[in-house]
Amino acid sequence: MYQFTENQFSHFFNYLETLDCYTKSEEGMIEEIAAFQQNPNRHIAALVCQNISEVLTYPAPYIRILYVLSGSINIYLDGKKMTYEKGCLILANKWTEVDYKENTKDTMVVSFYFKPEYFSDSLLNQMIEEPMLYRFFVESITEDTEIFSHYCVYQFNEWDDVHFYVLLLLKQVVKMRYFNNKVTKSAFILLIVEISQMSEKCLLLQDSNISAGVLIKEILGYISNNVRIATLTNVAHQFHFHPNYLSAMIKKQTGRSYSDWLTYYRLEQAKRYLEQTNLSIQTIIKEVGYSDKTFFFKRFKTYCKMTPGNYRKNFNYKYK
Template sequence: MGISSYNELIAYLENITRTESRILDSEEKFHSIKEEYHTVNYPDIKNKIIIMKKDKEGIFTSFPNEEVIKDKFTIRVKRRNIHFPKHRHQYIEIVYVLEGRVIQNINDQKLEMGKGDICILDKNVQHNSEPLNESDVVINMLLTPEFFDCVFMNLLSDDNHISNFIVNSLYSMNTTQKFITYHVEEKTTLHVILESLLKEYFSEKTRSFVAINGYLLIFFTELSRGLTENKEEAIDKFLKSLKNDLLLYIKDNFKNCDLKTMSKHFHFHPNYLSNLIKKEFGKNLKDILTELRMAEASHLLEKSDRTIESIMEQVGYTNLSYFYKVFKKQYGCTPLNYRKGIDK
């Protein structure tokens, strides 16, 4: 028998916190993390641990445990009796307040969250939360980037800058990422989806990950819509500035530029960057690079006496026959005939 109502869900989650309290009161090591390498038991999940250790900068970093690596997604009740130092994750965390409140310190900014508030923390955001009161019920959802690979990358095909921006902000390769906050109004689609997701997940005997994946997909879709009105102006401004930066980078690096290298430079997921370039320039990166390389090749043929092989290498090609093929498609003649035509 699964959890069928919100009241049943709250009662189930509160029972978990009461069980933890009894266990944690007798375990000094749960109250604070002080060692260079430390593991913490989660009593509500059998034989599962979360792993935290200091990185080279002295910052505690939480790594996905076996459960999260295997399932790529998990939901936990936020602990009332464990004090965690400021730390960051190697996965994405979604904090949702069902009852009461929680105060989070994120990137040296204090954020007070009340009932219905969501905070989505990207990887590597430094944060910690202040102790909860007995009436507070808060859950954490943990998602690995691989989970987005499997489930959410189709959001990138949505013709919507907001969706693309949200997915990228969650799945960026940057080491100093941001967070997203949003308030979920009761009885909205987003509220119903979140409640359904939690009831499904904590109904362990009847749990369906197919249903959970579906709820999460709708959750991010609805979140995109909800954020559109109050975020669109800022995102449009961001994209306008970004378009100039992208074009400048491509022009400066057209010889060796590729999607993977460019993604690392801008701290973007390759799928997001590819989609963004197509939206902003009306063509894909390969076509833009070809145009720039051919323009430079024609310029060198006109203004220099360098060999065609030398020019080919200068503009980023290594195969002469392929270079001839691309050049002929662009200008209707071979590089040699192009040069001869100019000489006449």
């Protein structure tokens, strides 16, 4: 577990101040959010707020993460007042009204703002093993879902690793001038995984909204990442459904059967193995969950209009 010293904190925030992410007025925060909104190349923004006496009510129609670095704040979530101390972390979608007031002079609050474009499929797939937070982010960026407030409130200890990962993400976002890069997204994933791992003891409050469409996306994401073991029975057990109910729900929501989806993901994975590795075809067959070579060849030829061997040869020839 990493612990910051007082000197490190001082050096850290001195560095951040040189990069203009440190604000002491609501007007400054509004200007920064406006600049963020107007720049199509920026998908993430971060601010550190300190010494603001009024209630902050500025509009921020983005997915947000707020973290109390020090002191305490009064939070107004959809008009409901709550008081939280250092270590409080709030996730909120763009429909949630989040106003807050700093209670003490030493209060510092970090705010991260995310545009939907930040959450690429590859980034979301890295969260698939953290189901509650995966659902939160997918729900928050899906345009065709109902409009409703969605939030989670946690209370961490200042010595928890979440504290370190918030600062790591903050520094990386500011250092890269708010533009995306692999290290920034890696820092974000580290923070999300740590939040998820500590949810059982640190989650204080959350709404209960979740749409069937988002749940289906989570299930399909799980199948895609676990094709070798993703039988209907295994996946139903993973998500606490009866197999027949899960099968019917997928059919109703997507128009395709569970078997169709599993076949699609297995064959797409087989194609990636053929394109990107030197694994033998027999090994690939096992890796994607098939036990019958003849059955696999038949399915693959129907899907790709050629045998696995010819597919690999054609791909290698095309990209030499």
